Amino acid sequence: MIYAGTYTRGSGGIHRIGMADGTGALSGGEVAAECPSPSFLAVGPGGKALYAVNEIGDYAGARAGSVSAFARGADGALKPVNVVSSHGSYPCHLTVTRAGGHVLVANYGSGAVAVIPVLSDGSLGDASCVIQHHGSSVNQARQERPHAHSVDLDRANRFALVCDLGIDQTLIYRFDASGGKLLPHDTVYAAPGAGPRHVAFHPNGRLVYVINELDSTIGAYRYDPAAGAMKHIDTISTLPADFKGASTTAEIAVHPSGRWVYGSNRGHDSLAIFAVNPATGALRPVGHAPTLGKTPRHFSIHPGGRFVLVGNQESDAVLVFRIDGANGSLAPAESRVSIPSPVCVLQC
Template sequence: MNLRFCTAAILCLAGCLSAHSDDRYRVYLGTYTDDQSKGIYQCEFNATDGSLSSATLAAETSSPSFLAFHPNNRFLYAVNERTARISAFQIDPSTGNLTLLNSQPSQGGAPCHLVVDPTGKNVLVANYTGGSCLCVPISPDGSLGDATSFQQHVGERTHAHSIHVDAANRYALCCDLGLDQVITYRFDPEQGMLASEEIFDAPKGSGPRHFAWHPSGNTAFINGESNLTIIRCRYDASSGKLTQQQVLSTLPADVIRNGGSTAETVVHPSGKFVYVSNRNPYNSIAIFAIDSDTHELSVVGHQSSGIQTPRNFAIDPTGNFMLVANQSGGNVIVFRINPSTGQLTPTQTSVRVANPVCVRFMKLEVEE
């Protein structure tokens, strides 16, 4: 009897610990470095209550303004925007600390965005200054090889701002803010090659910056940095072609625009909502509902509480919380997401870190 009781208690405890571990994530924060910020920071996030631990330095490196994980979660990659390099780090699974493996030149100025393709064989990078994108191979040990493909955008004012691969890993789409275009490249992950395929002309003066996929894979949402808009497009996965469907302002209807810019676009894991960050002087997150059948957007509202120059932001994998990087506020703040309406409610939870510009969640592995 006692043995059965003890066994049941142990199993119950193990189940509780397992359930608890499922709600814990390591959050990596990219920053612009200066006297206060030294590189990539990390903290722990509890998705049960939205709490955050204090941030600690995971790796000292120059202005790691955007981060991406390898699919095996053993490696992290960062653009070093001010030194025009791409860095590879190995992740210590127990501490979360990062060890530099190597870095490669970005072959263009101010690399500002990168992704790892789903095979884990390549890093794709967008260079803001000069407007270009490239593909860098990943070795089995996580280090970066010499670039295998480089694409220079052509025009009077080229500023590539982000690059994204589709669900089939067949095409890579690069937003060029200066050209008002999204350029589709046919992507060969085995050879690490990019070849120009399609060009989407965004509305003139919109400045396409960042890009988010709907979970269905057939709709894309692009934020217009220059004119503070969100652009909904239909995506043809067979050709890589985007077709414009809808354009909405990211500002409240009663606000007369005077400067400002957008920064990031994020789709909720449920596919029911999409969010865009508005920077100075508006400092808010715009909230849109997505029609389940047509993917047409409708305005839900705006949240501005505690927000100061919001750059990148991210939704935790449970879909219950949003973490917003306040570049000029010197912190990352937490909002609770209403699963029915998409509205954001301040939680009064935040973590101090200087010049945060990128937020990335990784499942916290707990030893059994």
């Protein structure tokens, strides 16, 4: 089952899509749950719960967004459970702990990250921890204040990595599951004006890749899971050398085999493809695949590694591409479904 999060235009919310495993053919696209601008989605362990950020700035009369919880039926139907404050404005990303006891949320507008407990009845409680980032960076139009853009836990759930586009930092927090707290641990600095947006861990758990939105680059790092430490390997552009137009990056993902890394370009409207050096973790450019639409804000790789689904935000469509198992290249699977303003594609 596939769910698409959207920016709503007065109606709609989370859409449900079917996919044939053998061919990648898509079907459906109907609204599964109505809620305002569910721009990022995640499922809990066992797939019985789904959570969505609501990327708004006025929840319950406060300068805050919200997080919605849904119970997920065996047929993929979503039943609303409850909605709570994200304790910051315009939340844009969230992740669920491995045990399912907490949801971690990044608030882009206010630059805060929050930990929200999942109660025994499956509902969300009030935040057990809220951390406000501070600072700015060199791009006055986009980095005038903190903008927390993503929060991801490592495999052991001991450390959380938070990309803050506004201050050019990936902040590493130790995660205290017993108290639902984030404890400052370390900071990784990007180049001024880079704008860290999202991270993707390699399947081996010892490499992590950071996609930088504003300068269209990917930073490769060695990751020490015991120490919660990142060590820079190299940084590489996501754009062709001869591209002269305006473009920003969005999503990043590592193939389940660990052999390739993909990053989306909005403006160039492509997925950049890189081969992973198995000895060093460094990236080598393989090529670019046009996404056949405008503004590929998000994409996800099928768990089997054969397909990638791309949400073209400004073309109102989700498309399927086949992944070549020999070289990681992409080819259109000639299947699409119309979804208004798709900005997250979740496969579960």
